[in-house]
Amino acid sequence: MMDYKYIEQLLERYWQCETTLEEEQILRSFFHQGDVPEHLRQYNDIFNYESEAKSEHLSEDFKQKMIDLVEEDTAVEAKTITLSQRFAPLMKAAAIVAMALTIGNVAERAMRENSASEVAGAPVIADTYTRTEDVKATIKVIDQNQSAIMAKADSVKTMDLIDEQPEIIE
Amino acid sequence: MKEISFKNDILPLGDLLFRLALRIVGGNRPEAEDIVQDTLIRLWENKEQLADINNIQSYAMTICRNLALDHKEKFENQNISLCETDHDRADDHDSPDKALIKKQQYETAEQIINQLPEKQRTLVQLRDIEGKNYQEMADITGLTLADVKVTLFRARQTLKEKLSRLAQ
Numbered sequence: 001m002m003d004y005k006y007i008e009q010l011l012e013r014y015w016q017c018e019t020t021l022e023e024e025q026i027l028r029s030f031f032h033q034g035d036v037p038e039h040l041r042q043y044n045d046i047f048n049y050e051s052e053a054k055s056e057h058l059s060e061d062f063k064q065k066m067i068d069l070v071e072e073d074t075a076v077e078a079k080t081i082t083l084s085q086r087f088a089p090l091m092k093a094a095a096i097v098a099m100a101l102t103i104g105n106v107a108e109r110a111m112r113e114n115s116a117s118e119v120a121g122a123p124v125i126a127d128t129y130t131r132t133e134d135v136k137a138t139i140k141v142i143d144q145n146q147s148a149i150m151a152k153a154d155s156v157k158t159m160d161l162i163d164e165q166p167e168i169i170e
Numbered sequence: 171m172k173e174i175s176f177k178n179d180i181l182p183l184g185d186l187l188f189r190l191a192l193r194i195v196g197g198n199r200p201e202a203e204d205i206v207q208d209t210l211i212r213l214w215e216n217k218e219q220l221a222d223i224n225n226i227q228s229y230a231m232t233i234c235r236n237l238a239l240d241h242k243e244k245f246e247n248q249n250i251s252l253c254e255t256d257h258d259r260a261d262d263h264d265s266p267d268k269a270l271i272k273k274q275q276y277e278t279a280e281q282i283i284n285q286l287p288e289k290q291r292t293l294v295q296l297r298d299i300e301g302k303n304y305q306e307m308a309d310i311t312g313l314t315l316a317d318v319k320v321t322l323f324r325a326r327q328t329l330k331e332k333l334s335r336l337a338q
Contacts, residue, residue: 042333056189058203063184
């Protein structure tokens with residue numbers, strides 16, 4: 001008959017919580033190998049259970065579900081942004097519009113200045129000159145009429161003079 | 171600071187947490203899965219803190235145990251079955267008779283452990299199934315070292331007594 005004293009001692013110390021983790025592993029290995037004497041067989045179930053219970057695990061479906069859950073959560077994870085960060089795209093758009101307007105304005109002004117000096121400038125001056133000449137001619141005609149009227153009044157000295165309207169003045 | 175990855179650092183703790191949750195809720199797998207899901211999500215949400223924690227495994231087990239205890243308290247009256255476990259793992263290389271005997275032995279042992287008070291069965295799980303030392307057991311459960319030893323001692327005495335009674 002084999003000597004099981006060592007195992008019996010270990011077992012006794014195990015129930016008293018005096019065994020180390022290594023000694024407890026020796027006990028589990030002993031019961032797991034199957035050749036267990038009759039008087040120790042009552043402890044078979046518990047030590048074999050302890051060996052096998054560690055293989056209990058989660059299903060692969062569950063693990064995949066967890067991965068999906070976390071990835072989904074990460075994808076929609078809220079990001080803390082400041083007010084200035086939030087309005088940054090709007091500010092960019094506003095800056096672009098402002099730049100476009102400024103450039104347009106400057107370009108328009110430059111174009112107007114060019115055309116005024118090269119094209120539009122000459123007719124304006126000519127037109128002004130023509131009008132000045134017209135005014136001068138009119139004034140001259142008025143002077144002549146007035147002189148004529150005065151001369152006629154001097155010679156005729158009648159009230160008919162009033163009816164004689166200068167023809168040119170209108 | 172090391173960046174925590176869900177797939178590499180957190181998800182691998184799932185099986186360990188599942189076994190602990192299963193022990194605390196007395197073998198109800200869907201309930202244990204819910205607890206593990208909550209634990210993993212909580213760990214992921216606090217991933218910044220995990221980088222500073224020495225023993226992530228113990229930390230995760232503490233969270234899992236607390237959630238399991240909350241869950242158990244909340245759904246105490248809704249537990250339908252204590253034994254919904256599928257124990258086919260032992261059947262692979264055995265004849266049908268042998269497999270059936272093994273399955274019965276497994277279920278008997280599981281029932282005996284699950285009938286222990288929560289602290290006792292959690293400590294049996296940590297020590298005899300997960301191979302944790304006394305300090306780790308104290309860290310996970312929040313008990314003192316002395317309490318851990320006394321509680322485990324009581325658990326083992328109860329197991330011994332029940333096994334002896336079954337053998338008679």
